[in-house]
Amino acid sequence: MTLSLKVAIAAMVGSLVPGIAVAMLLARGRFFGRQFLDAVVHLPLILPPVVVGYLLLLTFGRRAPVGAFLAEHFGIVFAFRWTGAALACAVMGFPLLVRAVRLSVEAVDRRLEQAGETLGAGPVWVFFLVTLPLILPGILAGMVLSFARAMGEFGATITFVSNIPGETQTLPTAIYTFTQVPGGEGGALRLTLVSIVLSLMALWGSELFARRLQRRLAA
Amino acid sequence: MANVSIRNIRKSFGPVAIIKGVNVDIEDGEFVILVGPSGCGKSTLLRMIAGLEDITDGEIRIGPRVVNDVPPKDRDIAMVFQSYALYPHMTVAENMAFSLKLKGASQAEQKKRIQDAASSLGLLPLLDRYPRQLSGGQRQRVAMGRAIVRDPQVFLFDEPLSNLDAKLRVQMRTEIKELHQRLKTTTVYVTHDQIEAMTMADKIVVMHDGIVEQIGAPLDLYDRPANLFVAGFIGSPAMNFLDGTLEEGGLRLPSGALLPLDRRPPLQAGAKATYGVRPEHLEIVAAGTAGTIPATVAVVEPTGSDTTVIVKAEGGNLTVVVRDRVSLKPSDPVGLKPMARQTHLFDEHGQRVADA
Structure with missing residues (x-):
């Protein structure tokens, strides 16, 4: 259970910065290949999770090009490690995060940013002083979605990093294991309850926070 | 303070020409109003002075400096938007401090400048409020305060009174004019309301369809309109x-x-x-x-x-x-x-x- 939390939180935090960057790019950028990037980001949403897991295995497996490179030069190994589970969850949750952030970026009144420019702020300052505070609710919503997706992620995880107790076994894969053995119903039920409680807590926590933010941002 | 010189300015969005060669000279300390019906290019011209729109052709100078390729933040201007564009996540004081913080002004100086501007605009009791807690007229004053605190070379106003009710509009008109008489900062002001233009401006630029129809003092335009458009546009009825x-x-x-x-x-x-x-x-x-x-x-x-x-x-x-x-x-x-x-x-x- 703690492992599942660790995986989900790592996935959420790890995808945060790239998620915001991609969302900004998709919402504001006018460049060749924007449609393509959009499609690639959304792929995990429509592909079967097993396919995503297999693609990850092909890319980040120990003998796969990227995986071997990372292992050799940085000592980072994803395959059959909890970090791999986190990567799988991050990829699966990425489109949800990007969508939520992108919507909030598109809702930002450009004149607020332009006012910042006329008051002496460059693009970087405008982003941190104006845009970022305004899109916080969207980021929060995206984080919750990404976290929830990570907590429930099964197909990509089990395909990419298998189901190793103590290393890559997350809540859903553990429940799955329990249901596969005779007399495991008790354990499965217990974990199911845990899963429900964790998810509700995350939802309520973010709801509370979001309401506070919204009140602050209401024009 | 500075003069602003607009030379042969053109602006096209794709094949559509919005501004078709405009020349305006704005003297140091002058209050100039760009007026015309909607779609005449007046707001676009203002946004080009601010640096928020690219210049297709021509030259804009603020003081001695050609600013065509200078980003907005370095043009030393301050713009007041029709929608006020106040930051909802900042208090009135924080909104007004925005440009000072970026300049790296000391806490003491920030406080003093904000106090000065706030007291001249009657905003002192509101400094800790958020924009959503203010009325339209108060928001308009905060937007002006934020611009004043920056102490720019040029003030740019984009239809600042359009969202206010008629009575408040008349009152704010007087306040803005008074403000200009006190600060004497060069001001370019856009409106579609010819009465605003007549009552406030030192000089009016009447625009129509991307060209300047006439430039002159309010009463000059009223007494000696250069063409039928100006004659029909200025004056009510x-x-x-x-x-x-x-x-x-x-x-x-x-x-x-x-x-x-x-x-x-x-x-x-x-x-x-x-x-x-x-x-x-x-x-x-x-x-x-x-x-x-x-x-x-x-x-x-x-x-x-x-x-x-x-x-x-x-x-x-x-x-x-x-x-x-x-x-x-x-x-x-x-x-x-x-x-x-x-x-x-x-x-x-x-x-x-x-x-x-």
Whole structure:
């Protein structure tokens, strides 16, 4: 259970910065290949999770090009490690995060940013002083979605990093294991309850926070 | 403070030309108003001065410096938006401190500058409020305060009063004018409201369809409009126009009436021309008087200080404003007598005829 939390939180935090960057790019950028990037980001949403897991295995497996490179030069190994589970969850949750952030970026009144420019702020300052505070609710919503997706992620995880107790076994894969053995119903039920409680807590926590933010941002 | 020089400015969005070669010189400390109907390019021009729109062609200088490629933050301007563009996540004080923080001003200096601006705008009791807790007029003042605190070379206003109700608009008009008289910072102000332009500006730039129709002091534009567009746009109620043909001795209207002209226009007899006369320069006299326009009363609108009379004449309705109490009833026949030396003549291209 703690492992599942660790995986989900790592996935959420790890995808945060790239998620915001991609969302900004998709919402504001006018460049060749924007449609393509959009499609690639959304792929995990429509592909079967097993396919995503297999693609990850092909890319980040120990003998796969990227995986071997990372292992050799940085000592980072994803395959059959909890970090791999986190990567799988991050990829699966990425489109949800990007969508939520992108919507909030598109809702930002450009004149607020332009006012910042006329008051002496460059693009970087405008982003941190104006845009970022305004899109916080969207980021929060995206984080919750990404976290929830990570907590429930099964197909990509089990395909990419298998189901190793103590290393890559997350809540859903553990429940799955329990249901596969005779007399495991008790354990499965217990974990199911845990899963429900964790998810509700995350939802309520973010709801509370979001309401506070919204009140602050209401024009 | 600085002067602003706009030279042969053009702006196109794709194949659509929005601004078609505009020249304006704005003196140091001057209050200049860009006015025109919506879509005339006035806001685009302002945004080009601010650096929020690219310049397709031409040159803009602020002071001695060409700013075509200078980003907005380095142009040393401050802009007030129609929507106020206040930061909802910052208090009034934080909004006003925005430019000071970026400049790296000390806490003490920030506090002093904000206090100064806030007290001059009556915002002192509101400094800890958030924009959502303010009324429209208060938000407008905060937006102005934020601009003042920056102490820029040029203030840019983009229709700042359009979102306010009529009464507040009149009040803010006076406040902005007072503010300018106190700070004497060069100001460029965009509005579609010709009354705002007339009451506030040192100099008005009338724009229409991406070109400048006329530049001048408010009363110059009112007394000597350069063309039919300016004549019709400036002044409320609008100037009356009568089309006719020039003859020896005056302008012949299609109805047969001959309007005397007090000066000989430099136009051939037989030329088509448009005669313009403002509502307050028409006198209502007995029907049938020679040299008057025959008409019948349609509507009488007393406002208290004066009375607007709308009459039907051949070729359309005319508006007359009289200061005295009148006892006219709808469908009364009247004659309209233009006051000598208060009339305007435009040639068939709509250009003012020299001293008609």
